[in-house]
Amino acid sequence: MRIGFGYDVHPIGSDRPLVLGGVHIEAPFGLVGHSDADVIAHAVMDAMLGALALGDIGAHFPPGDETYRGADSMELMAHVVALIAKEGYGLGNVDVMVLAEKPKLLPHVPAMRENIARVCGVDPGQVSIKATTTEKLGFVGRGEGIAAQAVALLVKADESIREVAR
């Protein structure tokens, strides 16, 4: 078993779509980034890469690279899943904490869990997503950005199969 941690922040911008965990959320603002700026997907990918000391997402998908302009981060996640599978690992479970003052994310959590589970080839029960405000404190509290943290446990591919079957 291997454990990894991921963290990402993107600034809020008015003329951007809000995509979190692969879910397009209706909101008067979105997140600014070279890709779709999906902080949840980015934190999850970094946690999975970190678990196997495979570097970070910037090393695999360089931010300045035109290939990744407007990229769908769930597609990038599929590449990361393939990378860890090549190393003989699969996702055991992942736990995500999203820091966002707005919008209310709870209604979107089931769809996010399903998206991530589908891409990772696991059951939604192995994907946890939680949200908190920062009680109006700091950059999140001022509505300047959204952050996400993730911790992922990777298991040898055969253990992963057992986990899904349980």
Ligand SMILES: Nc1ccn([C@@H]2O[C@H](COP(=O)(O)O)[C@@H](O)[C@H]2O)c(=O)n1
């Ligand atoms: N963007 C968010 C933030 C929070 N939630 C949900 O509200 C609960 C209370 O949040 P506090 O920051 O006031 O503790 C939190 O546990 C989440 O269930 C949310 O849906 N979206």
Ligand SMILES: C[C@@]1(CO)OP(=O)(O)OP(=O)(O)OC[C@H]1O
């Ligand atoms: C996935 C990438 C690709 O450009 O997304 P960005 O939107 O640039 O986001 P960031 O979290 O700053 O860096 C990760 C990049 O690799």
